[in-house]
Amino acid sequence: MVDLQFSTLLFLSISMAFPLILIFLLKNPNPNSAAKTYPVVGSILTIWKNKERRVQWISDMIISTPTLTFTLHRPLGYRQMFTANAANVQHILKNHFYNYPKGATFRTILSDFLGDGIFNADGDTWKFQRQLASHQFNTRSLRKFVETVVDSELSDRLVPTLAIAASSAAAVDLQDILQRFAFDNICRIAFGYDPAYLLPSLPEVEFAVVFDEALHLISERFNSNIPFLWKMKRALGVGKEKQLREKVGEIREFAKRITREKKEELRRKSSLESEDLLSRFLSSGNSDEDFVTDVVVCFILAGRDTTSAALTWFFWLLSSHPEVEEEILREMKQGRESDDGGSYDEVKSMVYTHAALCEAMRLYPPVPVSTKSASCDDVLPDGTVVKKGTRISYHPYAMGRVEKVWGPDWAEFRPLRWLDHAGGKWSFVGRDPYTYPVFQAGPRICLGKDMAFLQMKRVAAGILRRFRVLPAEESVAPVYVSDFTSKMKGGFMVRIQERGEP
Template sequence: MGMKVSWLQCIFISLLMLLPLSVALWRRVRPCSICRSYLTGSWTAEFDNLSDWYSSLLSKSPTLTIHNHLLRSIVTANPKNVEHILRTRFYNYPKGKAFSAVLHDLLGCGIFNVDGDRWLSQRKLASQGIGSARARAASFVVLRALVQDRLLPAVASAACFPHGIDLQDLLRSFFFECICRSYFGVSPQQLELDQPAHVLADAFDSASRISACRGAAWAPFLWKAKRLLCVGSERDLQEAVGVVQRLADEIIRKRRALTQATTIGDLLAKFMSTTSDDRLLRDIVINFMLAGRDTVASALAAFFWLVSRHPHVELSILDELQRVVTQPTTTNSTTTHEATKETITTYVEACKEEAGGLEYAQLKDLHYLQAAICESLRLYPPVQFDSKRAVEDDKLPDGTFVRRGTRVTYHPYAMGRMESIWGADCHEFRPERWLKDGEFVAESPYKYPVFQAGRRVCLGKEIALMQMKCVAAAIFRKFTLQTEPSCNRLDFSPGLTSNIRGGLTVIVKPRPS
């Protein structure tokens, strides 16, 4: 009984300590409808996703900027503000210690979670590994071989499943292998893992989701207390991070057993030549796994969904591929779309024999495909928002005052839905907005910060676009993908990247000749 009383007393004292904080917090947010809605969750009555709610709020703001006092945060969709944050006053808007603490358990001291000299030194090395034209060409060689040997046969085999497959899951597995081979110089088949692949994927998803929920918490002391006590979601996070870290450790161990770089873009080998700190190497591996696996896979899944709902876009893509790329091998037995196991087995072998037809030099001629991909990324960026922390007092170009220590968030997802930026048809999937006289024309990165911009612009941007074009071209030339007609919109799971909730089910059929 004494122990029970002791616990009750602790709970009672804790509640008494929280009462003044709760009263002060309520007084702070009571005048602000945005803060009240965020605190109570009343926004969920109208919106399924937090990003859709923010998009609605920002579209109604004359400056495309709003305040969330509860989070001590400013959220903006104003391109001039984005340029100010990412270029003009770059050094005033680092990630910040508070943000780094949120993601530290998962990302540690990796490039996406550090500032200053640590960030700069990692970026310089990474630019040598993935930022050069030579590295992109080498990455294409690895990618095309994997498309031939892994992806196309896997998609062809999926035609045996009348109820469809999860394309997002297939793409995530594929790009995990791409990352391992291109960036880390090892094959997943070489790794001695103590967990099956789906457990590793679930651990990554869980760690990403819980880390993202930390960042959205209005009271950070709650997750910090749970971490201290190792209970609830924080215990789940530690278990998931442990699985991810063991995977990274095994990649490092296997790579260290090799004597030389296996590809020109062997990123891990470059970092291993400068440090023997396995903990830092582990952080680097996890950072690039997150960036290279989840972002491209989720972006491509959304792209295939959009194209499946716009047949005229698919026809335009096919027309361009027919003009630019050598015709693929086809089999008469698949022209009726009646896919038996025997015909699929034949088709799988045909996929293995053909290298995909697409050459590296031809990528630049796929103007419409690139326009369609960029249009998809405008509507469904794999990273929906990004936050910085103001070091000093500042004023944004739209006149918004930024107090020192304020969290400043720019929102690519919302920016893609602003009429003042993209016009009255901003909600429409229209690749033609990126074309001028049939050629692709890029937009300002501050209007379209899908790959960030300024000094922290994504080093893997060109490789990611190359990967998306190569995979899309290979699949479209050989298969038709049908999504569920009842799926009228995409819903995303909470996480550091925008993975489609429940995956993306598609029915695969060989494309008739």
Template sequence: MFIFITIFGFFAIFFLLRTLRLQNLRHCNCEICHAYITSSWRNDFDNLCDWYSHLLRRSPTLTIQVHVLNNVITANPDNVEHVLKTRFDNYPKGKQFSDILGDLLGRGIFNSDGDTWRFQRKLSSLELGSVSVRIFAHDIIKNEIEMRLVPLLNSFGDHGLDLDLQDAFRRFSFDTISKLSFGFDPVCLRLPLTSSELVDAFDMASTLSAHRALAPSPLFWKIKRFLNIGSEKKLKQSIDVINRLVGDLIKQRRKKGSGMNNNDLISRFMAVVGDDDEYLRDIVVNFLLAGRDTVAAGLTGFFWLLNRHPEVENRIREELERVMGPGLDPVTASFNQMQEMNYLHSTVYESMRLLPPVQFDSKFALNNDILADGTFVESGARVTYHPYAMGRMDRVWGPDCEEFRPERWLDSAGKFRPENPVKYPVFQAGPRVCVGKDMAIMEMKSVAVTIIRRFEIRVVGSNPISRAPRFAPGLTATVSGGLPIRVRERRG
């Protein structure tokens, strides 16, 4: 076995170097590629996304190319429209992307194309758009807030302890998406806070999957996967845990029975998919990952910004008192009340303009193409649109683009005014626009209402000069080191 591995390793390295040479990756020494390969960009920027924003801002077309990654990166709304709408069929997720995330996401909606994607999207749209599921989701969120989030904040406030708000939001959103998806309560947010095998496995798997995308060639991580060493060994172990635990949950749900009369999503998918448990696993894992990480990242960014802009928080509080009445109770708003909260709605959108939960997204070109700005894209190239960078482009959002200003989303009557999705692709655009957008916004607003109405929170050790947190590698925007806060209950 040792001899086999040694021989394989020799040939793997030979073919890796040959592939790199054929792709001219080793010979590109342009300024951008040199900085990427040597990581010299770290001398001036805390985050890769901030370096990309800097480069895109300097580009006349708001588009750059990282040749060593065969990647075109753009912050140009015209290019976003071209990729996500005009030439949608030429820019699928692609085999390269599905290879990177396939071990974790399988054939789920966020990692599939063609008929598989269309089937899941149609069913997801019908279910998430139904009145019964929306009421079910609102009740789950309300219960999680009243029975767990509020007691948690009270407990840490009473004892004067620092709380990692990002961790609390991840626990909160995992509880809610698990109950919505499985009808299963993992009790992640219940005191005393404990670790969860499934959550830990999700965290490790998503982080290590994201690392695959940063490699100059997929051969780097594919060799490690074949040899079952290093990060790929850890990734396999994490995915094995996910498969075992999710598989157990599916079996338990089958024993209880399924059908369209049950509101949890897995019951409804079971009624259509049938006995294919592996397919069900893929569908549910995609919902769990998206439903937890994106909402938690959005809420973390929201309160990171709010901490720096108390005037915005005060104006939201005034709106809450106008809509819900004065005082600290009730701590949760009804669905109809939230519809009246235009300024809060605008603040949520503005926070995600500057700190989107998913900082970038990529597609792969099936055929040679020319983007709207004239950039040539060869077949097989990766094309990345970058919502994080777009929020910082004055040619997209005006000279005040780096200011946190919710008013930009309000019309003259104070009503929320949406922007064109290709200018604000936080929820994508075109046929792949996020099916869970409205539910995610409802969850974010529900949490924001409770915390702003009942509590005062202040970020501990925040750098008032920094325009963005330092992010950890991952599929979503995760603040490195968390978001430690001090919390106290407001006086009525």
């Protein structure tokens, strides 16, 4: 009750100061100007004016600083650091890994949605989940994933869906189709469950809508400039916090249903015949329903939104770079002529396509920002002092735009920057994971990195071999937005053409 009274008093105090905020706002009309800081309210004015382009604005601020490290002053003395300095990223993700966990603040904000799942966990809880999950990403599992799950989803659902779109000449939302595809994939490989969300009829899927809405609401909470406001709304059960509780409840009930069905399946079996991730967790002795539900929700989030986001931007970039598309088609033809080892071996050999995907994710990373919390006072390699409890975020979106790293043509979509053509054959020249942390780096590097590339290359080959993907409105540039993972605002409306058509 005391906390609630204090929060109410603080809210009233800020409300009384609102006329002063308006005066400041009128004096600082340029939304791209530096983040001016004022007593009590910090840089709230500039933050508000850039709320529709938050990722891009923070990126601009980072790149404008000599050290590529920027401190944002939020209201009431709260500070958050952002960096695109590769040495800092290595310091945070590897050299001083244990000083930069997710942290209590991060976990509190996301606990309603992710609970103790791997993306919201630290310490032994994180280690346990990572160790069990690592078995799902060995070479044998990856080959099976491509040659069974991805291929069947591609041939039985994705291609027929696009073929219908091509025959009707109607515009379809490719972003939505790819999210459906990715959701089916992650459910089948991780849980042994087929939701059949991608069908040619593109049925209305309530779960997908609720999942998107929950992500948006939890993202608003995460980026709140005055955290006590959402905490007060949650305590009172009103407004967006009430909506979030209802939507998260629906999501978690869905995840619990999957878990119960898997438990029943395992109960009927005398040994662990299923090789999916959920079976491994349940057979490890962890039968707590809430914990396993946390695991399910985290893997749905990872598998549904990251690869689909990367592929959405990849196909948009190809639409304005026909020379890249032609090179990918040439590579696919050569791969089929020289390889008879199946689809797994074919996609493994797609070096140019791999480079094109890396380049697309450099410009439009599926996860544009990742946040840690300092456990103790520290000093970053660039000299920035970090106080205990400070939230510090490394910014892959900004890191893909650093001219000193990528050159004066950083804004261009150029897969060749990842390739060497010695001996008449392409070879991939990667960047270290601290310069290009699209899949994180260090001990928390993404376990599904290889699986994601295999899936994306298989989808690219499956679509491009048969279809042309053309934006429905060629002159309209999509807007990059992010609710933890990136999306095109309003979707990616395209028209599909069979390759044989003019």
